[in-house]
Amino acid sequence: MSVTTYQLKRVDLIFKNENDWKQILSKTLKRKKEDIINSLISSELKGRGGAGFPTGMKWKLTSEAKEETKYVICNADEGEPGTFKDREILTQVPHKVLTAMAICAYVTGASEGYIYLRGEYKFLQKSLYNAIGEFERYCEEIGFHFRIAIFMGSGAYICGEETALMESMEGRRGEPRNKPPFPTDSGYLGKPTVVNNVETLVHTYTIFKYGAKKFRDLGVQYSRGTKLFSISGDTPIPGIYELELGMTLSDFVEEFGDGDTKAVQVGGASGFLVPRKRFAETQIGFQGKLTGVSLPTGGSMMLFNSSRSMFNVLNNYLDFFEEESCGQCTPCRVGCQQLLKGIHAVKRGDKPAVYLNKLLKLSENMQYTAKCGLGQSVGNSFASIVENFREEMIF
Amino acid sequence: MNEKVNITINGVPLRVDENKTILDAAEELNIKIPTLCYHKDLCVAGNCRVCVVEQVGTNKLPAACATPVHDGMEIMTNSLKVRNARKHIIELLLAEHNAECTKCYKNGNCELQELAAEYKIINQEFMNLVADHGCTIDDFSPSIMKDDSRCIRCQRCVRTCAELQGVNALTVAYKGSEMKISTFFEKPISDVVCTNCGQCVNHCPTGALIEKNYIEEVWEAISDPEKHVVVQTAPAVRVGLGEELGFEVGERVTGKMVAALKRLGFDAVLDTDFTADLTILEEGTELLHRLKEALVDKNPDVKLPMATSCSPGWIKYIEHMYPEYLPNLSSCKSPQQMFGALVKTYYAKERKIKPENIISVSIMPCTAKKFEANRPEMHDSGYRDVDYVLTTRELAIMIKQAGIEFMKLPDEHYDRLMGESTGAGVIFGATGGVMEAALRTAYEIVTGREVPFENLNITAVRGEDGLREAKIKIENPVKEWAFLDGVELKCAVAHGLINAREVMELVKSGKSDYHFIEVMACPGGCLGGGGQPIPTDPEIRKRRMEAIYAEDMGMPIRKSHENPEVKQIYQSFLGQPYSEKSHELLHTKYLPRERY
Numbered sequence: 001m002s003v004t005t006y007q008l009k010r011v012d013l014i015f016k017n018e019n020d021w022k023q024i025l026s027k028t029l030k031r032k033k034e035d036i037i038n039s040l041i042s043s044e045l046k047g048r049g050g051a052g053f054p055t056g057m058k059w060k061l062t063s064e065a066k067e068e069t070k071y072v073i074c075n076a077d078e079g080e081p082g083t084f085k086d087r088e089i090l091t092q093v094p095h096k097v098l099t100a101m102a103i104c105a106y107v108t109g110a111s112e113g114y115i116y117l118r119g120e121y122k123f124l125q126k127s128l129y130n131a132i133g134e135f136e137r138y139c140e141e142i143g144f145h146f147r148i149a150i151f152m153g154s155g156a157y158i159c160g161e162e163t164a165l166m167e168s169m170e171g172r173r174g175e176p177r178n179k180p181p182f183p184t185d186s187g188y189l190g191k192p193t194v195v196n197n198v199e200t201l202v203h204t205y206t207i208f209k210y211g212a213k214k215f216r217d218l219g220v221q222y223s224r225g226t227k228l229f230s231i232s233g234d235t236p237i238p239g240i241y242e243l244e245l246g247m248t249l250s251d252f253v254e255e256f257g258d259g260d261t262k263a264v265q266v267g268g269a270s271g272f273l274v275p276r277k278r279f280a281e282t283q284i285g286f287q288g289k290l291t292g293v294s295l296p297t298g299g300s301m302m303l304f305n306s307s308r309s310m311f312n313v314l315n316n317y318l319d320f321f322e323e324e325s326c327g328q329c330t331p332c333r334v335g336c337q338q339l340l341k342g343i344h345a346v347k348r349g350d351k352p353a354v355y356l357n358k359l360l361k362l363s364e365n366m367q368y369t370a371k372c373g374l375g376q377s378v379g380n381s382f383a384s385i386v387e388n389f390r391e392e393m394i395f
Numbered sequence: 396m397n398e399k400v401n402i403t404i405n406g407v408p409l410r411v412d413e414n415k416t417i418l419d420a421a422e423e424l425n426i427k428i429p430t431l432c433y434h435k436d437l438c439v440a441g442n443c444r445v446c447v448v449e450q451v452g453t454n455k456l457p458a459a460c461a462t463p464v465h466d467g468m469e470i471m472t473n474s475l476k477v478r479n480a481r482k483h484i485i486e487l488l489l490a491e492h493n494a495e496c497t498k499c500y501k502n503g504n505c506e507l508q509e510l511a512a513e514y515k516i517i518n519q520e521f522m523n524l525v526a527d528h529g530c531t532i533d534d535f536s537p538s539i540m541k542d543d544s545r546c547i548r549c550q551r552c553v554r555t556c557a558e559l560q561g562v563n564a565l566t567v568a569y570k571g572s573e574m575k576i577s578t579f580f581e582k583p584i585s586d587v588v589c590t591n592c593g594q595c596v597n598h599c600p601t602g603a604l605i606e607k608n609y610i611e612e613v614w615e616a617i618s619d620p621e622k623h624v625v626v627q628t629a630p631a632v633r634v635g636l637g638e639e640l641g642f643e644v645g646e647r648v649t650g651k652m653v654a655a656l657k658r659l660g661f662d663a664v665l666d667t668d669f670t671a672d673l674t675i676l677e678e679g680t681e682l683l684h685r686l687k688e689a690l691v692d693k694n695p696d697v698k699l700p701m702a703t704s705c706s707p708g709w710i711k712y713i714e715h716m717y718p719e720y721l722p723n724l725s726s727c728k729s730p731q732q733m734f735g736a737l738v739k740t741y742y743a744k745e746r747k748i749k750p751e752n753i754i755s756v757s758i759m760p761c762t763a764k765k766f767e768a769n770r771p772e773m774h775d776s777g778y779r780d781v782d783y784v785l786t787t788r789e790l791a792i793m794i795k796q797a798g799i800e801f802m803k804l805p806d807e808h809y810d811r812l813m814g815e816s817t818g819a820g821v822i823f824g825a826t827g828g829v830m831e832a833a834l835r836t837a838y839e840i841v842t843g844r845e846v847p848f849e850n851l852n853i854t855a856v857r858g859e860d861g862l863r864e865a866k867i868k869i870e871n872p873v874k875e876w877a878f879l880d881g882v883e884l885k886c887a888v889a890h891g892l893i894n895a896r897e898v899m900e901l902v903k904s905g906k907s908d909y910h911f912i913e914v915m916a917c918p919g920g921c922l923g924g925g926g927q928p929i930p931t932d933p934e935i936r937k938r939r940m941e942a943i944y945a946e947d948m949g950m951p952i953r954k955s956h957e958n959p960e961v962k963q964i965y966q967s968f969l970g971q972p973y974s975e976k977s978h979e980l981l982h983t984k985y986l987p988r989e990r991y
């Protein structure tokens with residue numbers, strides 16, 4: 001039997017719409033800024049966009065930055081293959097996102113906000129602008145000055161990376177910047193900027209509404225609260241689910257698998273592949289004491305049953321990275337090409353099986369040396385697939 | 396302001412300013428960290444990742460050029476982890492690179508090659524990607540060649556063209572494996588806004604961007620007994636050439652350069668400085684004429700400020716970007732082209748050589764001059780005025796090929812007729828030099844007195860600031876120029892095209908009331924030209940600049956109008972400055988071009 005310590009729980013906080021945003025907004029704007037920050041910090045909310053940075057801390061740093069002009073950006077670039085949850089949020093509960101942005105602006109001292117909307121989500125633009133119009137009118141009514149604009153992305157995955165996103169907003173090519181400085185010090189137009197994922201913002205709404213404790217009571221240590229999962233692949237019930245963090249992968253597969261699940265890719269192309277033998281010891285969260293714990297990143301969960309070739313799966317991921325790398329840094333630009341070309345060479349027999357070891361070393365060095373999260377995480381899927389399904393790479 | 400922090404590098408403690416990068420801090424300890432995309436002239440890109448170091452206690456290997464130090468940081472620059480990662484990175488670059496060094500123009504002066512040699516990248520196991528990329532060679536321009544198969548995508552050229560020049564002819568196109576350096580709609584460099592300044596060439600670490608070289612053509616001309624091959628040397632070459640041939644930066648090698656050129660077999664070794672002096676008389680006179688027509692006659696067709704026209708990079712820039720200001724350009728040709736027109740007329744006549752038998756070669760710190768010599772306007776002698784333009788670097792290559800031990804050469808003198816120069820001609824090689832030389836002469840023409848500065852050194856127009864201004868008040872002029880009495884002549888000097896844009900925007904906004912502006916396309920002026928030795932950086936430019944001014948101070952004659960050969964040519968050939976003959980040979984026109 002598995003060492004399950006935790007039962008899988010479905011929750012309904014994110015999409016529950018009680019249409020109370022005006023109330024939450026005016027109530028929260030009356031609170032002291034430090035009080036808001038402290039409650040976010042004590043909620044232990046971590047960013048849902050990928051890096052898992054503590055949200056309260058991000059707002060705090062930006063509020064402390066000594067600059068007149070600051071910005072709030074909602075990252076709705078949602079480019080990770082297999083994720084589609086931010087789209088749902090913006091369709092169903094846009095006011096929650098706008099409210100959270102306004103409160104962030106209040107806390108940090110920003111007066112302008114942007115939604116960086118994925119190019120493919122252009123169809124959302126109109127309804128979002130309607131929501132923004134209504135929202136801004138209410139802000140005026142209660143005497144809070146905050147404007148929100150939508151910035152349309154144009155289809156490059158890398159523009160979801162927060163500094164590439166800002167480069168693109170500034171009219172340049174979407175290439176990630178050097179960090180430090182971090183956006184909280186020098187972001188959009190060189191000004192302190194909070195960049196938060198759509199879902200992260202909605203969680204802050206939950207916290208403003210119910211208090212930090214209620215949020216903190218959900219999930220497990222290091223991984224508090226809930227998370228939206230975009231579940232796809234070999235599952236009878238694909239879709240978006242809000243689940244408490246901390247479940248094991250066994251529980252997850254029990255619920256969502258088709259009875260023949262051989263592996264699950266946790267966290268999309270930049271996440272890890274977990275093979276069946278590790279399901280029980282793998283806990284879904286940011287960090288934990290069990291081995292093989294995975295970061296949910298965008299929250300994509302892709303299930304594979306025994307009919308799937310892991311070589312093809314890896315090939316797809318590498319194809320994606322080879323094309324979506326911005327191309328500026330050597331380890332990522334050339335590394336991706338080498339990994340892709342390399343597995344084919346091994347498969348064809350042009351390179352010996354031990355060449356995979358050289359590629360594994362390369363993928364490890366990419367993790368250490370690439371300039372941004374994209375290149376740094378290519379090795380996640382590469383190593384976890386090659387190490388667990390080595391024979392499928394060769395034969 | 397500058398807080399100090401304590402760090403260690405390879406175990407050695409160091410106290411440094413907290414805004415320093417790891418790379419700068421290591422330099423303080425004389426620890427070299429290899430770099431490729433980093434260049435002292437440019438903003439930090441942090442994209443090649445060759446400079447990665449280990450930050451003890453973390454999992455990442457940060458890029459030393461792009462990472463600021465912080466208190467308590469422990470850095471290892473040569474740990475096993477660093478070495479392995481760095482070797483991988485170099486190997487990756489080589490996998491994507493057409494590494495046929497023996498067939499590369501930059502063989503022997505390539506940063507990638509040096510790094511590969513240092514790290515002994517012998518067992519290259521990664522797969523070669525060159526064929527996958529379908530790289531193209533762009534050799535349509537008479538100045539610059541671009542070979543994508545040699546490109547390591549460090550973007551130094553892109554940053555150069557944007558940050559130093561503000562031209563943005565080169566940009567990054569595509570992403571991922573297809574990312575490359577390209578131009579507007581992937582047109583050839585010759586068909587876009589590129590000014591041919593060659594700064595990108597000077598900043599490229601590999602053989603991807605090089606000058607179009609004419610070394611073989613010149614050897615052929617020299618070996619042809621029918622041909623009389625004349626060579627001219629630009630002012631800035633003499634303070635740069637030594638760097639390529641064993642001398643310290645900033646060494647003046649004028650006499651040795653002349654000796655070397657003679658040994659290479661040129662039939663006459665002459666000096667562009669001579670036509671620099673001539674330019675001053677033509678351009679100075681033009682300025683005074685313009686002042687008269689604009690200020691006294693109120694002729695609306697005469698435009699002020701007048702802008703210098705001796706930098707072909709600047710000329711092409713203004714043709715593309717500010718064509719409405721072409722009437723503001725002085726109609727004077729550059730000294731190179733004045734020289735070319737005179738060699739096949741005046742010189743030919745005096746030396747009794749048929750102009751069709753003369754091949755005129757020029758040695759320039761410049762790649763734009765290759766383009767300039769190729770312009771259809773530049774045939775006023777009835778022939779192509781300048782046949783071949785070589786950069787300082789190409790000359791160094793020829794000297795090496797000829798087996799000349801440059802450092803041991805005696806100092807020799809230029810040949811007569813067009814070989815005499817003054818300090819004023821020499822300082823053409825530095826930003827502000829044309830302005831200073833012009834003022835030395837014009838002031839004296841107008842007032843009959845020397846410029847009122849100690850040792851004739853007009854220090855206000857010298858220096859490294861991108862845009863400098865100077866005023867000089869005219870008092871008690873001679874009768875002919877009485878209308879200038881009390882006029883304060885306002886001048887501006889800009890170098891690097893990014894600063895040219897600044898000065899032009901000032902002019903455009905109407906906020907400036909300059910009479911005369913000097914623009915040099917390259918940072919530092921020609922001494923920092925695109926054809927100068929590689930590397931060129933702020934410190935090197937400074938040393939070359941000191942050398943230029945030292946050369947000026949060492950000249951017996953320091954004012955253009957006192958150059959005896961200049962006096963002679965007016966007497967026996969041109970008549971007087973701005974004469975009809977001058978107009979025929981020494982002045983030209985410009986044409987508007989597209990903005991992309």
Ligand SMILES: Cc1cc2nc3c(=O)[nH]c(=O)nc-3n(C[C@H](O)[C@H](O)[C@H](O)COP(=O)(O)O)c2cc1C
Binds near residue numbers: 051077080161200374
């Ligand atoms: C290659 C790459 C793509 C990314 N794409 C997204 C994205 O589409 N949406 C998103 O919210 N964050 C994305 N991120 C993460 C952002 O850089 C950033 O960490 C995040 O928006 C911060 O918000 P959070 O703290 O709320 O998670 C991406 C990161 C990388 C490296």
Ligand code: SF4
Binds near residue numbers: 176326328373
């Ligand atoms: S890691 Fe990849 S995506 Fe990130 S900067 Fe480097 S090349 Fe661009």
Ligand code: SF4
Binds near residue numbers: 551600
């Ligand atoms: S052309 Fe030269 S400078 Fe430009 S990216 Fe390529 S290697 Fe770098």
Ligand code: SF4
Binds near residue numbers: 539563564589594595
């Ligand atoms: S020659 Fe000058 S203008 Fe042309 S691309 Fe290079 S740097 Fe830009």
Ligand code: SF4
Binds near residue numbers: 591
């Ligand atoms: S500044 Fe000198 S080197 Fe540069 S383009 Fe002009 S003439 Fe050539």
Ligand code: FES
Binds near residue numbers: 441443
């Ligand atoms: S030199 Fe530091 S990343 Fe290129």
